[in-house]
Amino acid sequence: MNLIQSVDWVTIAPPTLVAVTAVAVLVADLFLPAARKGWLGAMTVAGLLLAGLALLPLRAGDRTSFCLPDGGGCGYAADTFALVVQLLVLAGALLTALFAQPVDRDLPQGEFWFLLLASAAGATLLPASRDLATLIIALEVTTLPAYALVALRRGDGRGPESALKFFLTSVTATAITLLGVSFVYAAAGSLHFSAIGTALPAADDRLATLAQAGVALTLVGFAFKTAAVPFHFWVQDTYTGAPLPVAGYLSVVSKTAGIAGLILVTTLAFPGYGGLWGPVLAVLAGLTMTAGNVAALRTDPAAPDSAVRLLAWSSVGQAGYLLVPLAAAAYGAEGAVGAAVAYALMYAAVNLGAFAVASHLARRHPGHRLTDYRGLYRRHPGAALALGFFLLCLAGLPPGVIGLFAKVAVFSAAVEAGLGVLAVVMALNVAIALFYYLRWTALLFERTGRDEPSDPAPAPAPAPTVRLAIGLSALAALVLSVLPQLVLTLTSGSLL
Numbered sequence: 304m305n306l307i308q309s310v311d312w313v314t315i316a317p318p319t320l321v322a323v324t325a326v327a328v329l330v331a332d333l334f335l336p337a338a339r340k341g342w343l344g345a346m347t348v349a350g351l352l353l354a355g356l357a358l359l360p361l362r363a364g365d366r367t368s369f370c371l372p373d374g375g376g377c378g379y380a381a382d383t384f385a386l387v388v389q390l391l392v393l394a395g396a397l398l399t400a401l402f403a404q405p406v407d408r409d410l411p412q413g414e415f416w417f418l419l420l421a422s423a424a425g426a427t428l429l430p431a432s433r434d435l436a437t438l439i440i441a442l443e444v445t446t447l448p449a450y451a452l453v454a455l456r457r458g459d460g461r462g463p464e465s466a467l468k469f470f471l472t473s474v475t476a477t478a479i480t481l482l483g484v485s486f487v488y489a490a491a492g493s494l495h496f497s498a499i500g501t502a503l504p505a506a507d508d509r510l511a512t513l514a515q516a517g518v519a520l521t522l523v524g525f526a527f528k529t530a531a532v533p534f535h536f537w538v539q540d541t542y543t544g545a546p547l548p549v550a551g552y553l554s555v556v557s558k559t560a561g562i563a564g565l566i567l568v569t570t571l572a573f574p575g576y577g578g579l580w581g582p583v584l585a586v587l588a589g590l591t592m593t594a595g596n597v598a599a600l601r602t603d604p605a606a607p608d609s610a611v612r613l614l615a616w617s618s619v620g621q622a623g624y625l626l627v628p629l630a631a632a633a634y635g636a637e638g639a640v641g642a643a644v645a646y647a648l649m650y651a652a653v654n655l656g657a658f659a660v661a662s663h664l665a666r667r668h669p670g671h672r673l674t675d676y677r678g679l680y681r682r683h684p685g686a687a688l689a690l691g692f693f694l695l696c697l698a699g700l701p702p703g704v705i706g707l708f709a710k711v712a713v714f715s716a717a718v719e720a721g722l723g724v725l726a727v728v729m730a731l732n733v734a735i736a737l738f739y740y741l742r743w744t745a746l747l748f749e750r751t752g753r754d755e756p757s758d759p760a761p762a763p764a765p766a767p768t769v770r771l772a773i774g775l776s777a778l779a780a781l782v783l784s785v786l787p788q789l790v791l792t793l794t795s796g797s798l799l
Contacts, residue, residue, distance in 0.1 A: 315431075317357045318424050323350075324347065328343050328416045346416070358390060376498055379428075381431055395651050399555075402659035419448070425440075430567070433567075438568070439481065442524065465545060466544070479520050479524065485517070504575030518576045525562075532591045535622075543612060543671075555651045555655050569632065577633035582633075587623075588623050588629075591620070599612075602616065604672065610672060611671045614658065630717075633720075642712040645790045646713055652779040656689060656777060677747075678746075698737050705784045
């Protein structure tokens, strides 16, 4: 059999450019003096922008690479789904790179930017993967640098502990996933999604149980990446122990990679097993949103790291909403994948914006308490208005119209699929989440209070890059709220 594969360099340019930039940053770090290390951040931003521009030649139509000459399948496809998710990943990494500057003095700059770019390269590759081998490699390339990013801060004992918990949980999930992939390969005889989708349902009775076990086990790793229950216990410790930009990156880019992987394996590789993974994802969605929102509801505003903890648990709750349309796809809901991607786009813009504001405030109040935000409007009205808008988008309340429309799209997918119980659970969770989002929003505009910061002096102006990140996030959320059809057109049909 001829295993020589064709390579289209234009098609694979986005992840390749991010990877090349990572290597360039690592090499430049060896030669730049300490006073010039700031150039590494500029190189990172430039590389991510160049990778985003590389998506433009691919928008005209589907392109593939790493294809077997005998028609056995392709390992990489730049279709609509891949391009949209790659744009989301690159934009998320770019916003993270902006509000991470200037890098904290206790973080080694060269290693920080290299690891961020290496993880972003894997996340950019993942949505274009069309075989299980490439998908697993992309997933691990996304995750492995994240362990080091969490533990990168010097002199902070929480970072290594958080990274160790993150690592052990992730390795266990990956091992289970690889076992599932081996079962799938034994039953289907191929690793390409197109071949698996055809061969797996046709497997004889002797392999049927093996195929079902493979499908179930393969989903475990992606459930971990999305922080779905019961694989969510790493989230709080990891977010509070990691540098704030890393926590923001994990909450969006890592979660997007997990959702993209789930979409690919369920809709392309395992469509014939919807009766197996559909109910499982529906249960996981209900449990995940409930666990995240209840934990966020119980967050003590005066406790250290309460703001980061709330964002961590909020991200778990949001993961539950993202799983709803994937479960609906198993029951034939049209546009379910588009609804998931549309929700992910909304979530990425506003959640990274919230982390950017938190990063600005943390330069003066490193305790990350919610009470540090009391009266923020008087000290820094622009940041307060932006954060309030982001929180209302996450809550799904006007003027955060895009958050409302995204939740309606997800809710509609559940109703169309006949998942009435899941739709009711989602509605209850949206109501629960209103309390802690509005509580935080109200703190921004309070005038007095016993927990108000003792220093009444005006807060220092944010760094230009942090201000730019907040502005870009707010602009994206505002444009999408005024023109929600820009995102909701994704729900009008299938992306795959």
